[in-house]
Amino acid sequence: MARNAPAYVCQSCGSSHRKWAGRCDACGEWNTLVEELPAEIVPRGLGRGQARRLDTVALDAPAPETPRRITGIAEFDRVSGGGLVPGSAVLIGGDPGIGKSTLLLQAVCRLAAGQGCLYITGEEAVEQVRQRASRLGLGKAPVQLAAATNVRDIVAALDGPDRPDVAVIDSIQTMYVDQLDSAPGTVAQVRSSAAELIRAAKRHGTCLLLVGHVTKDGTIAGPRVLEHMVDTVLYFEGERGHQFRILRAVKNRFGPTDEIGVFEMTDAGLAEVSNPSELFLAERSGDVSGAAVFAGLEGTRPLLVEIQALVAPSPLGTPRRAVVGWDTARLSMVLAVLEARCGVAIGANDIFLNVAGGLRIVEPAADMAVAACLLSSLTGTPLPRDTVVFGEIGLSGEVRPVSQPELRLKEAAKLGFSRALVPPRRRRGGRAAGLKVPIEVHEIASLAALLPMFGNGRETKE
Ligand code: TYD
Ligand code: MG
Numbered sequence: 001m002a003r004n005a006p007a008y009v010c011q012s013c014g015s016s017h018r019k020w021a022g023r024c025d026a027c028g029e030w031n032t033l034v035e036e037l038p039a040e041i042v043p044r045g046l047g048r049g050q051a052r053r054l055d056t057v058a059l060d061a062p063a064p065e066t067p068r069r070i071t072g073i074a075e076f077d078r079v080s081g082g083g084l085v086p087g088s089a090v091l092i093g094g095d096p097g098i099g100k101s102t103l104l105l106q107a108v109c110r111l112a113a114g115q116g117c118l119y120i121t122g123e124e125a126v127e128q129v130r131q132r133a134s135r136l137g138l139g140k141a142p143v144q145l146a147a148a149t150n151v152r153d154i155v156a157a158l159d160g161p162d163r164p165d166v167a168v169i170d171s172i173q174t175m176y177v178d179q180l181d182s183a184p185g186t187v188a189q190v191r192s193s194a195a196e197l198i199r200a201a202k203r204h205g206t207c208l209l210l211v212g213h214v215t216k217d218g219t220i221a222g223p224r225v226l227e228h229m230v231d232t233v234l235y236f237e238g239e240r241g242h243q244f245r246i247l248r249a250v251k252n253r254f255g256p257t258d259e260i261g262v263f264e265m266t267d268a269g270l271a272e273v274s275n276p277s278e279l280f281l282a283e284r285s286g287d288v289s290g291a292a293v294f295a296g297l298e299g300t301r302p303l304l305v306e307i308q309a310l311v312a313p314s315p316l317g318t319p320r321r322a323v324v325g326w327d328t329a330r331l332s333m334v335l336a337v338l339e340a341r342c343g344v345a346i347g348a349n350d351i352f353l354n355v356a357g358g359l360r361i362v363e364p365a366a367d368m369a370v371a372a373c374l375l376s377s378l379t380g381t382p383l384p385r386d387t388v389v390f391g392e393i394g395l396s397g398e399v400r401p402v403s404q405p406e407l408r409l410k411e412a413a414k415l416g417f418s419r420a421l422v423p424p425r426r427r428r429g430g431r432a433a434g435l436k437v438p439i440e441v442h443e444i445a446s447l448a449a450l451l452p453m454f455g456n457g458r459e460t461k462e
Contacts, residue, residue, distance in 0.1 A: 008033040009187050014225040036182045069115060069166060069207055071107045075263060075272045078299075079234060079247045081255015084111075084166065086205040088254065089198045091172075091226060093212045094236035099245055100211045102269055103236060104168045105133060108209075109141035115165035117142075118157065122149040122174030136269040149184065151177045151193045158200040169197060171211035172226070191225050198229060227251060238265075239324075239358030244279065245270065246359065259299035277304035277415055280357040287385055290377030294369035295388040295408035295420070296361060302404075302411035304388065306356040307366065309373040314350040325355025326366065334371050334393060341397030342448045346378055365402035367393035368421065371447055375454040383453070384419060388412040391423035397447045399423045409437040421450070 007016040011034055013027035023030050068083030077083050084090065094100045101124070108117045121129055126145045133139050144164065148154055154175070158167060169175065175193035176184040183189065194210065201208035212226060214235075227233050231253040238245040247261035262276040273279050281293065281304055290309045295302065307326075314320060323331055331353055338344040353370065355361055368391035376383050383389075390408055392400040401423045409420055417439065424443045444450055 007036060009036045011187055014187050014191070034186060036186055036188045066205075069111055071110045073107055073110060073272060074274065075247065075261030076103070076107055079249050079259050079261040080232065081249070081252050081259075084207040084209075085231070085254045086165070086207060087202050088232060089194075089201060089208040089210065089230040090232040090234060091210045091212050091230040092234045092236055093214050095214050095240075097240075098236050098238060099263075099265055099270055100236050101129075101170050102132070102136075102265075103245075103247070103263070104170065104209055104211065105129065106136065106138065106269055108143055108166060108168050109133065109136075109138040111166050112141045112143045116144070116162070118144045118146065118164035118167045119170070120146050120148050120154055120157075120168060121170050122147070123171060149174050149176060151175050151196050155196055155200045158197070158204065158206055163204055164206060166207040166209070167201065168209045169211065171213055172197075173213050187225065191229075194226055194229055237360070242358035244273070244276075244358050256299060260301075260303075277302070277411060280305045280359060281415065283356065287382040289380045289382045290373055292369045292373040292376065292383050293388045293412075293417070294361070294366050295390045295412050296363055296366060297404055297408060302407050303359075304411060304415060304417075305359050305361070307361075307369050307373050308354045308356060309370070309377045310352040311346060311349045311374060311377040312352075314348060316350070319348055320350040320352075322351075323353045325358070325360045326353055326370065327362070330364070330367070331370065333395070334367055334374065337393055337395065337397050337447060338371060338374065341446075342451055344375070344378070344451070346374065349378070363402070364392040365390045367391065368399055368423070368444065368447070368450070372421065372450060375450060379454040381454045386417050387419040387421060388417045389421045391421070391444060393447055399444050399446055399449075401426050406437060409439050409441070413437055413439045 007018065008020045009016045010024040010026060010029065010032045012029040012032045013024060015024065015026035017025070017033060020033050024032050066086050068085055070077055070083040080090065092100055092104065105119065108119055111117055119129065126147045129145055130139070133141065154169070157163065172190055172194055173185040176189050177192045177196060180188055180192060197208060210230065232249065233251040235248045235250055236245060237248065243265045245263040245265055247263065249255065249257045249259055251257060262273040263270040264273050264279065284306055292307050293304055294307050295304055297303065321328060321331060335347055339347050351374070369389040371393060372383055372389050390402055392402055394400055405422055412420055419440045419442065421442050421444050424445050
């Protein structure tokens with residue numbers, strides 16, 4: 001390709017193409033190719049040049065002590081793996097309006113007590129940020145604010161004599177490198193802006209927090225490339241209509257990725273929710289059919305949520321399946337097992353499944369709770385109110401053990417549940433490991449064993 005000839009760069013995966021096409025060959029996305037000047041031109045071989053000797057370090061050499069920067073917002077610190085690591089770059093993705101700016105403003109105001117903090121806004125005016133901070137009662141925090149979008153200026157501030165220890169860039173999509181012709185927000189701009197900022201931050205051990213907006217199909221706008229460049233990727237998610245917000249680690253070079261942090265959006269900003277189960281169960285109504293409480297696990301924390309199902313006769317040839325907060329393929333599997341292994345005629349109905357509170361569950365351990373609420377809705381039989389359910393379902397209808405049953409049961413007992421439908425316990429040396437929890441445990445070996453609780457799965461609604 002001729003030098004500086006325009007290329008068409010996929011805004012989803014970042015691959016570049018010689019010609020425009022409706023669909024990106026590399027990732028299969030539609031309408032994502034945008035004309036850009038190529039950001040980098042691969043040289044043919046290295047040519048001549050003076051090479052420097054590499055300085056290597058032994059793996060077991062004593063590591064310098066790098067204390068993490070703790071915000072004091074426990075939900076945030078846990079997700080970041082125990083505080084921010086100096087010199088690391090953290091990307092915080094999320095839908096517009098979900099509360100990323102609010103979260104980072106609160107975090108940075110807490111951090112400012114012990115270290116220099118810089119908040120760069122490319123979207124709002126400085127005055128707007130100040131007003132928000134004072135409304136949140138953080139107006140006195142010693143944070144430096146600036147409205148800037150040119151990466152050159154920001155890098156100068158990160159390199160300057162009074163450089164910050166922590167810098168927030170809100171958002172990376174508004175930043176631009178003045179040497180590139182493409183508009184802010186395109187892959188080339190986002191990638192080079194991030195690379196420059198990260199390089200500057202690593203030079204001085206600055207913690208860099210980048211905000212990234214998410215496109216409507218769920219990827220951080222444009223750059224999946226960005227996810228490779230940063231050390232940690234956090235997603236801030238939640239349903240618009242609900243006040244709960246969940247911070248989830250997707251990638252973390254310095255900590256686990258299965259932790260979540262739960263927040264509640266209030267009129268005074270984001271409040272930490274240290275006992276999310278109580279919150280997720282708060283809106284539970286009386287004895288209604290089609291609901292089951294799932295005792296789940298998010299990272300190291302047990303989390304109880306209500307799963308709701310509505311099974312209704314379908315007027316359509318192809319019945320509808322609408323799922324919020326769970327995996328549609330997993331629902332199809334549970335339905336198929338109910339049909340084929342338990343003889344429950346459910347497939348011809350419209351099925352709506354909802355995880356209450358806007359939480360998204362990824363654990364297969366929710367299978368049995370889903371099956372229970374489907375059966376409950378189908379038969380019009382409520383599950384007893386004091387019961388929690390968990391267990392993975394296999395294709396032959398067997399219920400499989402899941403991790404940490406005791407932790408789940410303890411949380412259930414703590415919240416006043418007195419019965420649990422659980423998988424058979426793992427046998428060690430012929431004996432079942434004893435569970436020491438103050439809760440009545442019913443071991444369910446196969447999905448068929450659930451049926452008697454629901455009149456053997458026959459519809460009794462009408
Ligand atoms: P914001 O942090 O601006 O979202 P993002 O940066 O992800 O685009 O949050 C904006 C939303 O949060 C807005 O819809 C109003 C709501 N909000 C509150 O409910 N209470 C508050 O105290 C604040 C600051 C925002
Ligand atoms: Mg914002």
